[in-house]
Amino acid sequence: MKLIECPRDAMQGLTHFIPTATKTAYLNTLLGVGFDTLDFGSFVSPKAIPQLQDTAEVLAGLDLSQTRTKLLAIVANLRGAETALQHPEIQYLGFPLSVSETFQRRNTNKTIAEALADVASMHELCGKQSRTLVVYLSMGFGNPYGDPWSPEVVADFTRQLANLGIRIVALSDTIGASTAATITPLFAELIPAFPAIEFGAHLHSTPDSWREKVEAAYQAGCRRFDGAIGGIGGCPMAADVLTGNMATENLLAFALENGLETGLDLDAFAQAQRMAREQVFH
Template sequence: MKLIECPRDAMQGLPDFIPTVTKIEYLNALLKVGFDTLDFGSFVSPKAIPQLRDTAEVLAGLDLTGSRTKLLAIVANLRGAETAVQHTEISYLGFPLSVSETFQRRNTNQTTAEALADVATMHELCERSGKTLVTYLSMGFGNPYGDAWSPEIVTDFTQQLAAMGIRIVALSDTIGASTAATIAPLFSALIPAFPQIEFGAHLHTTPTTWREKVAAAYEAGCRRFDGAIGGIGGCPMAADELTGNMATENLLAYLAEQGVETELDMAAFMRAQGMAAGEVFAIH
């Protein structure tokens, strides 16, 4: 079981800038919990995501001593990837590839064909740099733009990624539109069809629908889940203002019910949870 904590996704849409020192203190607290991966920041245009304009400074302040957690940074283009791979502390680069042509243009100002070409180049760059590219298939469970969507389209995208040698694909519920009826068939079909790929679930949800989504993915064989403490963040285009990231505490509760041992330091988790509810997010 791999749990990926995503403070980057929680922070990026907040209008008030979180001080760099506060980010560093929070991320250092998260590094003590024992998550597999920490999605800590992004190397994108500061005009696009002003909240994360200090990612390089934050990275310089992180204490990785004794932490088993690996770092992941999101990039939106080749320039960002070239910057990210220069940092030896980073293990993973994440790139949002959308099955929706409209959303790809809005998110990275590219066509999906251009984005796929960039994925191939980024993968080669990561391979040369000793890093791994994580490809997020955004709008993986549907989209609001009227673009064609079907499980077959998602499978076709995955086939193209597999042909490139991509090893981690996270199906992403960008707007919280997924249901158990869409989640379960996709994971059930893709996981056995592409055994060389590690599939993850990046789910957005409302407070009342999280359990059915987690259960559908888990029962279909998914063993990699993204979450954010408090369920903070999510896509601003979601129609429901209650839609946010999958709350990590809910993930942990579900896994505990299934008897899954996460090997997390729960005392450290509670300290980080307290920080999230206090100085990190409460005043923003």
Template sequence: MKLIECPRDAMQGLPDFIPTATKTAYLNELLQVGFDTLDFGSFVSPKAIPQLRDTAEVLAGLDLSRSSTKLLAIVANLRGAETAAQHPEISYLGFPLSVSETFQRRNTNQTTAEALTDVAAMHALCERSGKTLVAYLSMGFGNPYGDAWSPEIVTDFTQQLAALGVRIVALSDTIGASTAATITPLFSALIPAFPGIEFGAHLHTTPGSWREKVSAAYVAGCRRFDGAIGGIGGCPMAADELTGNMATENLLDFLAEKGVESGLDLEAFGRAQAMATSVFATH
């Protein structure tokens, strides 16, 4: 089981800037919990995501000496990937490839074809720099724009990623549109069809629907889950009303019910939860 904590996703849409020192202290607390990966920041235009304009400064303040957690940074184009790749502390570069053409334009100002060209270049860059590309299939469970969506379309995108050599693909429920009826068939079809790819679930959800979504992905064989403490955050490019992230504490409850070890230091998690309350309360 791999748990990926996403403070970047929790912070990115907040209107008030969280001071760099506060971000750094919170991330350092999260680094002690034992998450597989920390989605900690993004190298994108500060005009697009002003909240994360200090990612390089935050990175410089992280204490990785006592943590096994790997760092992931989100990038929106090849230039951002080249910047992120210069930092040896970063293990993963994450790129949002949208199943929806409309959202690709809104999110990265590209066509889907242009984005796929970037993905190929980013994967090659990662190979040269000792990093791994994580492709997020945004709007992976449908979209609000009327763009075509079907399991076959998602499979076709995955096939193109596999052909490029991408090894981690996270199906992303960018607006909380997924249900068990869409989650289970997708993972059940994709996981055996692409044995060389590790599939993850980046599920946005309302408080009442989280359990069915996690269960649907888990039953279908997914063992990589993204979450954010408190269920905070969402994609500011997707809608005005943000649908929150999957709450990490809910993921932990689900795993405990299943008798599955999370691998986390629960005391450290409690400290991070307490800090999250103060970090996000005033923003």
């Protein structure tokens, strides 16, 4: 079971600014846990996400010498991708491509067609530098705007991404709309249909809905899961009330209950939990 920790997603919607030194210390602690990937920051307009305006400074303070964890940064346009690619420590660039036209405009100020053109350009840039573009299909389980959604719509988006050569696609539950009834058929259809793509689950949940969501995705073949310690955060562009991220504690509990290997150092994880609670998100 591949776990991706997303402190960027946990931090981005907070109204108080977390000092750069605190962010850096927390991320260095997370690097010792053994996650596959750390979604650590973003190269977007400070006006849009002021919390992450110091991503380059934070990156400069990270100790990558003793970790197996790879770094992922979110970008919202080609300029952000070009900036991120100036940092060789970043292996993955993440781009939110929305299944909802309304949310694509709201999130990146682009149409879906324009965003897909950006995806093609970003993928080409990444390939030239031996990096990988991860595409998040936001609003992947439905949207509150009345825009078209169905498994067929998501499959069509995935087909376009596969034709571009994208190799990692994370179905993203931007507003917590997913249920087992929507999660299972999506992954069950997409995973066998696109064997060259690694599918991930970026699920948002409430404390009483997480298990059915994780079980549904795992049983349908998903092995890549995004989480955030404490279940903190969500997308500030999506709704007035944020539905929290999938708590990493719950993903770890699911893995332990089912005898699944995660590669995490549990002592280091407990240390990161304490730091999150006492210093970062207090």
